[in-house]
Amino acid sequence: MLFSYNWLQSFFDKKLPKPEKLAEVLTSHSFETKVLKEVGLPSGGKDIVLDIDVLPNRAHDCFSHLGIAREISVVCNIPLKIQPQQKLAIEKRKAEEFLKLDVQESDFCRRYIAGIMLGIKVGPSPSWMQERLIVLGQKPINNIVDSANYVMFELGQPLHAFDMDKLNPAKIVVRRAKEGEQIITLDNKEYKLDKSMLVIADSSDPIAIAGIKGGKKKEIDAKTKNIIIESANFEPINIRKTSQKLGLRTGASVGFENEISPALAADAIERVMALISETAGGKIVSEKIDFYPKKFKPSRISFGFKDIASLLGVKIPEKKALSILNRLRLEPKKEKGEITVMCPSERMDLARKEDVIEEIARIYGYDKIPAEIPEGVLMPVRRNDNYFYGNVIRDILVGAGFSEVYNYSFAKIGQIEIENPIAMDKKYLRMDLWNGLRMNAAQNLKYFDEIKIFEIGKIFRKAHERIIEKNKLAGVVVYKDNKKNTDVFFEIKGVIDALLSGLGISDFWFDNSPEPPINRVEIKIGNDGIGFIMSPNTFEIDLEELIRLATEEIEYRPVSKYPAMIRDIAVLVPPSTKVINVLDVIENTAGKLLIDTDLFDIYKGDELGANRKNLAFHLIFQSSEKTLSDKEVNVLIDKIIKAIEGNSDWEVRK
């Protein structure tokens, strides 16, 4: 919110610190404050505009120059000036003689003061008033409207003035709007109201949307002589809802939304009448109408000095704490180590002892609170597996040449739809990672010949009407040179090998997917799928499943003292035969002396005939008890050959 430095200065006799210094002090103790700009004034001279980011819990009292002046008084320890009493022209009568007030909704309207002024003269407001409004970006209108605006910026109470002579009979009703009722506001816009909304009405029609904006019909014009001034207090939630429904946010609605103390209405009407009397003449009808069924009671809060020390971790001297509370006008009373404070009506944010301790802390200064290492036994931290293995996986993939990207959780298609998407291609939550990665790859091919990227992130799907959120890992490999892309499937497979073995998972295999699309290859452990390769160049793995299976302890087998024997064997099989099937036969036949089998070549060639491919394996035999003889190994090899050739389509090349 914007504030005028000159205006703030007017609350003090003593000179305020320079704007920059003031901003610094306010930032440290109250609200973040920036010196926005210097403004030249029509009358000569200049003013400085401060942008003060009033915290939401202080909007009750600090959306006003007086509120900020009070803060300055506390943090700079400068007393506020006592404002001189003005002599006013009074008409000793009762407002009730002129006006009838009927508040039908006391839950929504907590207070309604109507004041009346007679014989005023509408004209331009004085230049000192205009200047203050202009500095804050407001347009001066006339002395009545400007005075009301002025008081809103000064005290934070929204006010409204009606032309009393346009009300016939002179009656004000505070009621809910009728369904479909319409109003044309001061700025000539038409609004259709509903029955959840509160209006100020005359005997028949709405003349203002309560607490938000006045209507055109009863507005002050050049001929206006007698006026009704409204200083009211409206319930915040209803104001907020109405303002949102109508798409109409005004200074008044923002004020009421943040809740204003009902006590303020009385001060504000006195002030505005004095200002109007000064700028537009006329007489003030001495007795106002004041509808105020539930009087506001200031809260009383008690706590001990030990509470301050316990929460803040520093012993602030009692005298210091009491002096701060006094400056805040909290009227502290000390009794046996207990303090009791009375909160001024405008400090609606103070409700419990922690709120008051915060006041002491911020005025004392957070910079003065010493840093103190917490006490207590340090327990060993339990490892978070998701997080831990996420990092292991990152390391493995980065070592394999992959770079990590982050994509948005949004996608063009998906199962979970966003109510308020920010863009057309972000209407859903993503249901996989690999599609995003393929887009990244395409983009990056403009700049690089070789793309290897991965992402770890969440995907979102629906199952039984519930949203399922899953951690996934996906990767893609693409080369600009298309020749290199032909082998990419095996590269992906190799990466998965490296990844899973790196995580200590050894018994995985690849299976054609039972479901379409045809190019999908399942990655399985036992019978469970943990992910898939979208042939040729993309993979996606369920991270939670992977982590569940990952075992950090790699089982150690003692290194054999006896030499290993390696034999090669080549098998001719039909092209559709899977390596795994041949491997199964070999491993199931050989027994435990066969400690490892490596496929080292797959070959298709004309000389083999169209319907055959050659699989070449290294078979490694070793015993932990003795040196194996050729003879022993030959027996095993013969057994394996026999078993392989048990399948009539397979042939061992000799």
Next chain:
Amino acid sequence: MDIFQSIRKDAFGALEEASDFETVHKIEAEYIGKSGRLTKILKSLKEMSLAERKEMGSTANALKKEIEEKIKLKKEEFGERGGSNHRDADWIDITAPGKKISRGHIHPISRVLKEVTSIFESMGFEVVEGPEVETEHYNFDALNIPKEHPARDLWDTFWIKPLKNGLLLRTHTSPNQIRYMEKHQPPLRIIVPGQVFRYEASDSSHGIQFYQLEGLMVDKTTSVANFKALIEQFFKKLFKENIQMRIRPGYFPFVEPGFEVDIKDRSDKWLEVIGAGMIHPQILKNVKLDPSQWQGFAFGMGLDRITMMKYKIDDIRLFHSGDLRFIRQF
């Protein structure tokens, strides 16, 4: 022939004095290299008469051979790189660039997160996770942010269809304070890293999706002074230099007192990186902890901002760009 004698004298003199391979190599170039003194004479022979050429030629060639012999001897003397043939085969130009081994790059935020996490783990904080699709209850209501309260305006929210289910994309990691405290008894020390979402126009310093890290500590006497010590330690370790920090008043409905932590960046500007405060007594009651027994602090830090500061990154949107020209710098 004066000229040959002088070359011979100079060359042999220099070679006698040479004490290392490099010097010998230089001498070789100076006399019999491409533009060496002797080579120049040999080159000029073709402009001479046949007789001159014959006489000068044989002397020059003899001298060249003599110098070559001497150089070879000298080179052998200086050991491992000696011998001309030998040298060509084994000599390594150690200044040539190394062969490129392709290694990938970790995302800068993952990198910073890893560092941040290990600092907090060293101070006894456990890493905990929570869902990205959150309920209105955990994201707002349980954190003292009731519906229709203007404080909700602080968090622009992506809602999930249909609205009546009250599901949203979490706007902060704070729901996990509630989720964790509901299930665990103090003393508690946790951090919760994760992606959060804000429905707002993005620019170089605001993203619709970014990384936050929530922290929570609850014990008998946990105080503002403790928070200050912890955060000071954290910044010292993360930035490995003394970073200027300030704490100023802030407001979040789920803490009281509430404050903001700013750090000074390299251009001397204060940068807001942490929102924090002492856990509001109502929040403790909400999770059935007795505020007269337990107290603690909570904080939320923007990892994107910290990463930007650490690596001088000027646009927050780069993190989600998938652009390898950016990622490959880390």
